[in-house]
Amino acid sequence: MSSTAELKELASTVRAVLAKHGDRDVLRRAIDGEAGYDPALWTLLCEQVGVAALAVPEEFGGIGAGLVEALTVVEELGRTLHAPPMFGSAVLGVQALLLSGATEACERLLPEVAEGGRTLAVCWADATGWDTPGVHVEDGKLTGTAHYVLDGDTADTLIVVTADGCYEIDAAAPELTRTTAPVMDPTRRLTTITFTAAPANRLGGDPQAITRLREIAWATLAAEQVGAADACLQMTVEYSKSRVQFGRPIGSFQALKHRMADMYVLVESSRSAAYAVIADLARGSADPLDIAAARIHCSRTFATIVGETVQMHGGIAITWEHDAHLFFKRAHADAQLFGQPPRPLARPA
CATH class of the missing domain: 1.10.540.10 (Acyl-CoA dehydrogenase/oxidase, N-terminal domain)
Structure with missing residues (x-):
């Protein structure tokens, strides 16, 4: 490290x-x-x-x-x-x-x-989410549909997650079709890939490895959300210094100072949560509850921060020309990507 x-x-x-x-x-x-x-x-x-x-x-x-x-x-x-x-x-x-x-x-x-x-792309989810693989194996060949595939439209090689382990297949194979449809977040393309009796190379893997892959996905999302939330905070602070209302920059108003201070606390607490689980994952000692907690907290933080960003920018934030709406869409799309922890978090007493 x-x-x-x-x-x-x-x-x-x-x-x-x-x-x-x-x-x-x-x-x-x-x-x-x-x-x-x-x-x-x-x-x-x-x-x-x-x-x-x-x-x-x-x-x-x-x-x-x-x-x-x-x-x-x-x-x-x-x-x-x-x-x-x-x-x-x-x-x-x-x-x-x-x-x-x-x-x-x-x-x-x-x-x-x-x-x-x-480039690689991981084919994993079915239409309902990441709990059940969308692709299964029949007679040694891949059949089914993987949804929400990151970088699936440009990948050269696909790594397909199934209940029987992971498989490798060339993204140009004739037995598969790739469809990229409009999604909530226009800055991130998600692809649907359908396999029809597609021969593939079995790689291996077990359920524990797949669980770890989702934990890595959640930690990666947490890192992205921290960066995006911090950018929204900085954007809001800079705007509050230049936007003048009643003859004063709006950043000088105590109510807005308090709101931006709350935003800062949320960003830094999310950064601490994300960094902690990332370091633990790198060491191979991550607690699943800590990862789930970071996943939830970073998602909520990003959504809260971007909501405050839109409000404190006023009318300009809801125009196509401003980036605020793109951050807003990324926040709500990220909250669903790779699913959420299946139950409320609680440790035994």
Whole structure:
């Protein structure tokens, strides 16, 4: 695990690249249904920062840094709402491969993933969510439909989660069809992939590995939500300094100061919760209750923060030209992505 100083340097580097090369027009075009990501930005992040290689072990051609470093990048991407294949491929896809224990597949696929030349997508959910895989195995072939697939429209290789373990299949296989439909969050494309008796390479894996994959997904979402919530807070603070009402900046009004202070407390408490479970996951000692608690708290925080952002920006926040509505949609979509913990959290007395 990197030191705090090294993680801050990584975050600063990614933030600088996004600020200089992140095309905001990509997000603006998302409103018109042309969502996706800027391939040039992804190439730059991979070549100059090595983001795709962070969670890939050295023996498979990666940097071997780990989850903490990879999710530091995800947090920075959350600040801008850019959605290159970091979450779906460089985090979930890589972790699904590693958890499957398929050494041959890791040796064959991960070096290209680390270089940014190959992207992965994890096919998992059925129409109702992530509790039951949408794809099953019949006579050794994949049949069924996987819903809400991150980066599924651009992936080169699909990692399919089934009740019998994980499978690998080429995304260009003729036995599958990919459909990308409009969703709540236009800045993140989710794909539906249907398999019709598709031959695939079995990787392995067991129910415990799949449980860990969901925990990683929740921790990754928490990191993204912290970054996005912090961006909304900073956006609101800056606006309160420039927006004048009754001859004074609105940020000087005590009522708004209190609301922004409450926003700050929410962001920092969510950051603490997310960082704690990410560090525990990286060490292999994460408590499922802690992960579920972080999942819930970060989701609620992001929704609350973005709601305050819209209110304190006033009318401008509900226009297409402002980014507030994009953060609002990301917050409510993230709250559903990969499902919620199945029951209220409580520890035995």
